[in-house]
Amino acid sequence: MIFTATFLTLCLKLLLIPAYRSTDFEVHRNWMAITHSLPLKQWYYENTSEWTLDYPPLFAYFEYLLSLIASCFDKKMLIVQNLNYASDETILFQRLSVIFTDLVFAYGTHKCCSSIQKSWRTDVVLPILLITNCGLIMVDHIHFQYNGILYGILLLSLAYAIQGRYLLSGFWFAVLLNMKHIYIYLAPAYFVFFLKNYCLNSKHSKFQIKNFIMLGSTVLAVFLATFLPFHNQLGQVFARLFPFKRGLCHAYWAPNFWALYNTLDKAAFFIMSKMGFLAKKSSVASMTGGLVQEFSHEVLPNVTPLVTMILTGVVMLPALIKLWSLNKHPSNFLRCIVLCALSSFLFGWHVHEKAILMAIIPLSILSIMDLSDAKTFILLGIVGHYSLFPLLFPSSLLFVQGLPVRRPQLFVSFVKLH
Template identity: 35%
Template sequence: MKAKNSIYNIRILMDSLALLSFRCKIFKSYTMSSWRCYTKAELLAIMCVGMAIRSIISLHPFSGFGVPPMFGDYEAQRHWQEVTIHLNINQWYRNGTHNDLLYWGLDYPPLTAYHSYLMGKVAQSLDPRFIALHTSRGFESKEHKSFMRLTVLAADFLIYLPAILSMCICIDSSYTSKLSQIIFTLTMIYPGQILIDNGHFQYNNISLGMAALAIAAALREKYSLTAFFFTLALNYKQMELYHSLPFFVFILGSCLAQRSFLSFAIKFILIATIVLSTFGLLWHPWLRSLKDFMEVISRLFPVNRGVFEDKVASFWCSMNIIFKLKKYFSNHHMALICLGTTLFASLPTNLAVLHRRSQLGFLLSLFNTAASFFLFSYQFC
């Protein structure tokens, strides 16, 4: 919905890292002799450079600045703080007098809403004008913009950067290579993530960081942690569905690899309990009635709004140029077509991972599945 092309490019960042590790593994015998391990001081310097670039980007203007009535992504994030602070939790996703869903209504999972609530509490303690109900719409003070920029930088420093470094180190240990410094450097200066998060007040760094921690845990065969971190990532941004199939089949494969049914049952039940309990805790306020639950689901997956748009570089958008899909297919039929083609494109590699589980296959399936979802699935997130 907001800056979609760049956001979807961010979603396949870590999948590109998987391809990088694969290619580097193939040509390792020819290239690794020219690389050396970075010292801790050099890795710290790379992190500082990455944070410096993010801080510099934060000094520049952003899209929607001073442009009513929506005022851009900055206003979206500010408005979510306003809504979550002043309304009861069961009204966060519900259209009403104090929550016009057509004006930047919440359309991300509960963990994003909780994060907005936490930031709103801090903003309220600094200056109540930042998030005053109704009267703060279009509020663009220098102080609040600085506060918003700092919250993104804090998420980078506390979650994203350590998570990416952990993932890079685990890739190194899995392949007995020296790729961590290369991947870490490329990630620190990746323009897509920096421009969207630090330039336009997004928090993809949180969901990406949780997904990176899940990948690191999977490579270390810590499947309980894998399930926990990926569940958090999925509950922050629903676009992590792009990576859900590889995680599911990789963890399921580890359960099926157990030597006895008892071992399989214990491991499967443990992981299922972690996933379901995490979902249950995060979704608890909306599980009290089917109506509340469906209100959130309809916000996360608004099929009625259309399953693709002309500003997203998907297969359907390209095909629509020569064959007007919306003229011949309803949203319901297009949703079924999207589902079928996405599964058709993504299932082979995931079935291969389930049949012959390997860390390399898992990483490559992340790329293939994310690319399949990007090209063929619903584009309304």
């Protein structure tokens, strides 16, 4: 079933090659050009394009590997000065690179399915739910990003965690963190679960120092290997990785708490200026203008990154404490992962709407373990994927958008029949 689902979606992805592309297409082309044509030392300093490299080094290495193959397609796409370059070969190569790195996702799915007790659900339902996840297809193959490989690694890590092979799981999670640091939101769940079940012996609550060192050194080794070439410019790298100047919300507001907060602020400002409380003319802040920038609230207090961090931490805390008290059944761990992803999505700083996939994908695994989770999954799946629609604004994609969303519904009702 995995093979069939993989190849059928592969055909769909091939069909989507000429579809609309967002600026992320240019972003990744630019990164490929940077890594290919500049020495390592300049990767995080280069700023010819406005889309500077802001993923961790491991992803930069990945782009470098891609650029080696890209030079067989069209050498011109590897020139940093060629801004917005999109020849047919470039499009073909970039699209194909996403399609083929998606095979990692298929492998991750296979690992996940084989680590759960074998049944009809793991053989058929889970592969379909994961591989035909329409959010991932929309974000990767229309909007253009490399989430397939990243979520593939996440699934791999989750699969090892489910099997109880914590070292491997930790290793892959560290690799993932070094490819895209947004997954740090899931780290608290990993930390608590590993500390409880790997570093503390469940029977005697005795601290297993050997396990702790092994895990710690594995994770550290991955980080060292990634960041070592950049050891004398860490400040610059981190300034690129965590651009707090980008503002509370993304250009398109992610459907989270801050969107409500902004709306409330706007409404309050509107009402108060009508009633004459606000005499001074404010610079009308355009929060959805498209450009990513800082802005200030009019009525409500301004939000700083620290506030969002604390708030996210506070919201996560109950789930983490609960996870500490529960046994090491994988469903507890997965549920905590979903909750961590959701709390960071709701309260995080500069959240993209794509980040909802971080909750939906682990929840798909959870949904086949437990019926009540399956119900949540249907709801979150539909709403979450619906929230991705603004990413694909051209009307030529109207049909493409509308149809896949109904698919999870269908699959799930299909599942219930059996």
